[in-house]
Amino acid sequence: MNIKTHKLLPLIVLLFALAAPVVSYGQCKGFAKRKCLPLLKPFIHNGQLNSTTLMEGESAELVMTFHAGQKYRVMVCAQPSLENIGFKMMDMDREIIFDSAEQDGAKQWDFNVNATQQMIILVAVPKPGKHASANLPGTMVQSGCVALLVGFQD
Amino acid sequence: MIQKVNNIGMSFGRAAVAATFLFYIGGCTPEGEQEVAAEKIQDPTEEADATTDNDGAINKSGKVFYTIPSPLELTSIIKKAGAKYDNSVLNSTKNISNYVTETSQALNLGVYGADLSYASIFEQTQETIVYFAAAHKLADALGITAAFGESTIERVQNNLNNRDSLVAIISDSYWETDAYLKENKRSSISGLVVAGGWLEGLYISTKLAQKTENNEGIVSRIGEQKLTLSNLIAMLRSFEDPEVTEVVADLKELKDVFADVEITYTRQAPTTDPETKVMTLNTTSTINISAEVLASITEKVDDIRTKIVN
Incomplete structure (x- = not known):
């Protein structure tokens, strides 16, 4: 490596680091738009971007009102690095109504609602310990963009 | 001279790597979600407490978002x-x-x-x-x-x-x-x-x-x-x-x-259509809202x- 390259490399690394979170969120939006929104159709989404970056072992919850007489689709959409992501639907007493783990890791769920009610959608990325390769030396903790989409059918 | 330049380069390189690491730790959560993810899940009839400490209150989950029907x-x-x-x-x-x-x-x-x-x-x-x-x-x-x-x-x-x-x-x-x-x-x-x-x-x-x-x-x-x-x-x-x-x-x-609006639920087990596999949440509710309350709203x-x- 010549001297110029050696001097510039750390600077490039630093600039990349400074730009990364901005790029990351933009990419998260782009990912949600390109990869997730089309999968929600023919349901109509609620116009709000609910996305976040999750690491293995992390979880997030979304609270929303679901209206009587409507049919909904709830969908969790994650980058391939988080392929083991799962979600649960719970009522406000945290009683589980749906668990994707019991449905072959389903990434979406359609349901009808007879009474307007609040529900919690819990999205969780399993801890690294549950992966086959997790304990191998040098294995990095995976992270990625997760979008939670809720759509209704008019 | 070359050696000196290399040393400076190496020091800067280590600093850059350290800064990168620290920046990723501190900066991986975008601003938008930090602002939205703030409070514990609660009874919907209770008011949110903006002073709630996120780490302390949410012991079952890291981030809580609220989304509003369109x-x-x-x-x-x-x-x-x-x-x-x-x-x-x-x-x-x-x-x-x-x-x-x-x-x-x-x-x-x-x-x-x-x-x-x-x-x-x-x-x-x-x-x-x-x-x-x-x-x-x-x-x-x-x-x-x-x-x-x-x-x-x-x-x-x-x-x-x-x-x-x-x-x-x-x-x-x-x-x-x-x-x-x-x-x-x-x-x-x-x-x-x-x-x-x-x-x-x-x-x-x-x-x-x-x-x-x-x-x-x-x-x-x-x-x-x-x-x-x-x-x-x-x-x-x-x-x-x-x-x-x-x-x-x-x-x-x-x-x-x-x-003063009363919402009463009658819990009933959900059922799943055997053909479409779509579940219906059968719990029903009664909404009690008097003419006076409606007028006030x-x-x-x-x-x-x-x-x-x-």
């Missing part, structure tokens, strides 16, 4: 409940020149969005164009060009006779608005758009309830908004923005009026809405 959904459910179209309840687009502050532009982008949703759900093509243009102007004023741009207006005009496509375009436009604002560290502005839209949807519902003879279905839908109001307040309080604080104060007063919503649109 005006499209609200107008869709009141249509199913028997509401008719009445353009006298809409906010006149002549008022648009009054909206010069970022807060009033954001709130009224939500208001016009709800009016646009109402017009499109009821297939009022002329008013759909007019309100889309109004939303376009306010979005432009807020610097959001992607959401309601010229190409989108063209798409609207090309799909005026296709209600489903129109609804999809409107829905996408609001998604673009929300995403753009969150991406550009303006989550509180995004929250104001959502608040304006929800409030206008509620305003339309209360006015249509007054104009509808058999209005029980619409009144029930209004009473159920008690649940969403709690979520909306929780979402807005997390922003800690003075402009949002004023809106939250108004919504808290509205919440006090909603306190209508009056309060009217007051807040007047402050927003004038």
Whole structure:
């Protein structure tokens, strides 16, 4: 490596680091738009971007009102690095109504609602310990963009 | 000399790697989600506590987000409940020149969005164009060009006779608005758009309830908004923005009026259609809302809405 390259490399690394979170969120939006929104159709989404970056072992919850007489689709959409992501639907007493783990890791769920009610959608990325390769030396903790989409059918 | 340069380079390299590491630890959560993810999950009839410590309160999950049903959904459910179209309840687009502050532009982008949703759900093509243009102007004023741009207006005009496509375009436009604002560290502005839209949807519902003879279905839908109001307040309080604080104060007063709405649930086990595999949540509810409470809600919503649109 010549001297110029050696001097510039750390600077490039630093600039990349400074730009990364901005790029990351933009990419998260782009990912949600390109990869997730089309999968929600023919349901109509609620116009709000609910996305976040999750690491293995992390979880997030979304609270929303679901209206009587409507049919909904709830969908969790994650980058391939988080392929083991799962979600649960719970009522406000945290009683589980749906668990994707019991449905072959389903990434979406359609349901009808007879009474307007609040529900919690819990999205969780399993801890690294549950992966086959997790304990191998040098294995990095995976992270990625997760979008939670809720759509209704008019 | 070469050795010295190399040493400096190596030191800088280590510093850069360390800075990279620290920056990733501190910076991997975008601003938008930090602002939204603030509070613990609670009984929807209880008010969110903005001082709640996230780490302490949420022991089952790391981040809690609140999301609000769109005006499209609200107008869709009141249509199913028997509401008719009445353009006298809409906010006149002549008022648009009054909206010069970022807060009033954001709130009224939500208001016009709800009016646009109402017009499109009821297939009022002329008013759909007019309100889309109004939303376009306010979005432009807020610097959001992607959401309601010229190409989108063209798409609207090309799909005026296709209600489903129109609804999809409107829905996408609001998604673009929300995403753009969150991406550009303006989550509180995004929250104001959502608040304006929800409030206008509620305003339309209360006015249509007054104009509808058999209005029980619409009144029930209004009473159920008690649940969403709690979520909306929780979402807005997390922003800690003075402009949002004023809106939250108004919504808290509205919440006090909603306190007398009683929602009773009768739990029933869900069932799944064997053919479609779609589950139905069979729990039913009774909404108890007296004429006096409905009148108080209508009056309060009217007051807040007047402050927003004038």
